[in-house]
Amino acid sequence: MQLEVKGVTAGYQRDIDILREVSVTARQGQLTTIIGANGVGKSTLLKTIIGQLHPQAGTIRFGETDLTRQAPHELVHLGIAYVAQRHALFPDMTVVENITMATWSFRSDKVRCRAAADAVFARAPQLAEFAGKRAGLMSGGQQRLLQLELALLSDPQLLLIDEPTVGIDPKRAAQIYEHLRRLVTEEGRTILMVDQNVIAGVSVADYIYVLELGGNKIEGSHATFNAQYRDRIADWLF
Numbered sequence: 001m002q003l004e005v006k007g008v009t010a011g012y013q014r015d016i017d018i019l020r021e022v023s024v025t026a027r028q029g030q031l032t033t034i035i036g037a038n039g040v041g042k043s044t045l046l047k048t049i050i051g052q053l054h055p056q057a058g059t060i061r062f063g064e065t066d067l068t069r070q071a072p073h074e075l076v077h078l079g080i081a082y083v084a085q086r087h088a089l090f091p092d093m094t095v096v097e098n099i100t101m102a103t104w105s106f107r108s109d110k111v112r113c114r115a116a117a118d119a120v121f122a123r124a125p126q127l128a129e130f131a132g133k134r135a136g137l138m139s140g141g142q143q144r145l146l147q148l149e150l151a152l153l154s155d156p157q158l159l160l161i162d163e164p165t166v167g168i169d170p171k172r173a174a175q176i177y178e179h180l181r182r183l184v185t186e187e188g189r190t191i192l193m194v195d196q197n198v199i200a201g202v203s204v205a206d207y208i209y210v211l212e213l214g215g216n217k218i219e220g221s222h223a224t225f226n227a228q229y230r231d232r233i234a235d236w237l238f
Contacts, residue, residue: 001063001079002028003049003158003192008058010048018044020214021058025207026158026192031184033205034194040211042194043085046162049192050075050082062158076105079157085166088150089143091136095127098135102150120149124179141165141172145179152183159183161193165200173197177204 003026011018018041026032036042047053049060051072060067065078075082090098099120103113121128124145130138135146144164151159164180165173181204183189195201202208208225210217220229 001157002026002190004059004061005045005049006059006061008045008048008055008060010044010053010055010058012044012053014056017056018214019048019055022211022214022216023058024192024209024216026190027207028190029184029188030206031180031191031193031204032207032209033201034192034209034211035196035198035201036194036211036217038196041214042196042211043162045211046082046160046192046194049160050080076154076156079155081151081154081156081159083147083151083159083161083164085162088147089135092134094132095130095135095138095146096132098146098150099153102153105154116153120146120153123152123182124149126175139169139172141168141176144168144172144176148176148179157190159189159191161191163195164193165195165197173200180204 005022005024007021007023008019009017009021022041022045024034024045034042034045044053048055049067051067051070054069062078062080090101093101096117099117103116106112121131127142127146127149130142135143138146165176168176177200180191184191193201202225205222207219207221209219218229
């Protein structure tokens with residue numbers, strides 16, 4: 001299934017619109033990146049998709065399901081997971097304990113819980129050495145990787161990610177982007193992420209949207225951006 005955002009206008013206060021008729025499609029089995037300068041509405045768009053904000057106009061659909069007025073807690077049952085900018089971990093609990101907490105919604109299915117935990121370390125073996133250690137002892141990049149893996153425990157069809165590498169050193173950031181790309185190419189995941197790391201965000205994407213002043217500026221495939229727009233992105237954003 002794909003996510004379709006059509007003509008969405010939204011904001012935090014009535015009559016003050018952050019998004020103005022924004023349209024975005026996250027195609028099944030692809031990584032879609034939304035780029036833009038600070039304050040153009042990238043994070044606001046994700047918050048509108050997950051139901052933290054309700055649009056003043058426009059529609060949001062995931063497959064045949066209308067998300068326009070859905071509550072955030074209902075999304076996990078629809079196969080959607082959201083990874084916020086801030087680390088949503090229990091820093092004083094071990095990595096295994098964090099994984100156990102994240103399987104709470106299906107805790108009665110012990111086989112599924114064990115399989116979910118095994119899948120985390122299979123996809124991200126670098127986390128295994130911290131299995132019995134407090135999550136707060138890991139680097140920012142390692143914590144971000146764990147956060148991504150916790151979001152995958154419910155086996156979502158769509159993963160929404162807000163700024164995957166903000167505040168992370170370049171080496172760890174590169175590992176995060178490689179991990180996201182593998183989720184698409186090897187597992188067929190559908191990912192929609194917003195990103196300020198323009199070069200990296202574009203390089204791993206199948207399709208890219210540029211937002212400007214709360215609206216659509218331009219869009220295109222990875223190949224189109226490399227051929228036509230890459231040198232102009234800096235002019236749009238800075």
